[in-house]
Each structure stands twice: as C-alpha cells, then as structure tokens.
Amino acid sequence: MSTTSLLAFTATALLLVVTPGLDTMVLLRTVLGGGRRAGLFGGFGTTLGCLVWGCAGIAGLTALLVASRLAYDAVRWAGAAYLLWLGVSALRASWRGRSAAPVDVPVVTPAAALRIGFTTNLLNPKIGVFYLSLLPQFLPADHSSAAWGAALVGIHVALGQLWQLVVVWLAARAAVVLGSPRVRAWTERLTASVLIGFGLKVAWDSGARG
Secondary structure, three states: OOHHHHHHHHHHHHHHHHOOOHHHHHHHHHHHHHHHHHHHHHHHHHHHHHHHHHHHHHHOOOHHHHHOHHHHHHHHHHHHHHHHHHHHHHHHHHHOOOOOOOOOOOOOOHHHHHHHHHHHHHOOHHHHHHHHHHHHHOOOOOOOHHHHHHHHHHHHHHHHHHHHHHHHHHHHHHHHHOOOHHHHHHHHHHHHHHHHHHHHHHHHOOOOOO
C-alpha cells in the first residue's frame, strides 16, 4: 500500500469519526448519567463493537449483509429496537417522580455503559457495510490485502477511541455546568428523544446497504 493511500484512508476515517452521530449521542448521555468513568467504559464499548465489525469485514462476513436482505434487515431491526428501548427507558426514567422538586437522572454504571456502547455498535449494520465498501478502495490487490485490512481497521478503531476520549472529557466538563438535577433531567430527555429518533431512522432506512 502506498503512503498516499494510507494517508487518504486516515483522513477519511478521521472525518467520519469526528462527525457527530449515534456514538456521540450515546456517549454524551452516558457521561451525563454516569460520569467520566462510565463515559470511558462506554467509549471502550463502542470501540469493541467497531472492532468486531472490522474483523468480520476482513473475514468477509459482512458481505452477507449486502448479499442477504434478510441478514441485513435482521440486524437493522434488532438495532432499531435496542435504540428505541434505550430512548424510551431513559425518557420514562427521567420523568419518574417529576412531581418532586429535583428530578434525578438515573446513574449509568461503568458495566452498563460498556454494554450499551458495545451493543449499540454491534447492532448497527451500517458499520459493517462501511468496512465492506470503504476498505477495498484502499487495499492492494495482492496477498497482503488481509494484513493491510487489519492495519486500516486498527487505524479507524484507534482514531475512534482517541476521539471518544475527547468527547468524554468535553462532556464531563459540560456536566459541571449542567450539574443542576433539573437541567440534567431535561438534557437526559433531549438525548433520549434523539435516541428514539435514531431508532426510528434505522427502522425506516431500509435502502442503505452500501
């Protein structure tokens, strides 16, 4: 692989990583609900989810998502259901006891944050399609393509992990400003509503298979 191709992939991956999306929203909610430590675990969970998809892409398993409508839709609907469950659960929890003066935002434990981050990415078939569609454009057409594929996945995952550390740090700083229980509760409701929106989008976005 040429240096130009490597730099081009790194720039593309970096642009995709820093673009706000589902991972960012889940991470913000995790930090606000569980603090910086939970955010770090949540970020690591999303990284593990990407790593699983990356390994599947290298092994050629993600080709099933493109070749089989049933396989793609099964993962897509599972992901949509999970996002809707996360959003609705968070929304209900934030309104629980709303007659009281302060509204407490439910605490997200590090273990729960890890599970949420991992499951959110694992049930997002677009990550698999991303690896399947993007990696071949930068891989050399020889026997070393698998090794280079692993290297490119590693670059993408590393950039994602570094960016998540930045997001966690910024969110933790913002949490100080949003320290009021009432403000945090409304922030939780906002992020929960966005998660529900993402879930509905995933459910209806039936044509995005590459």
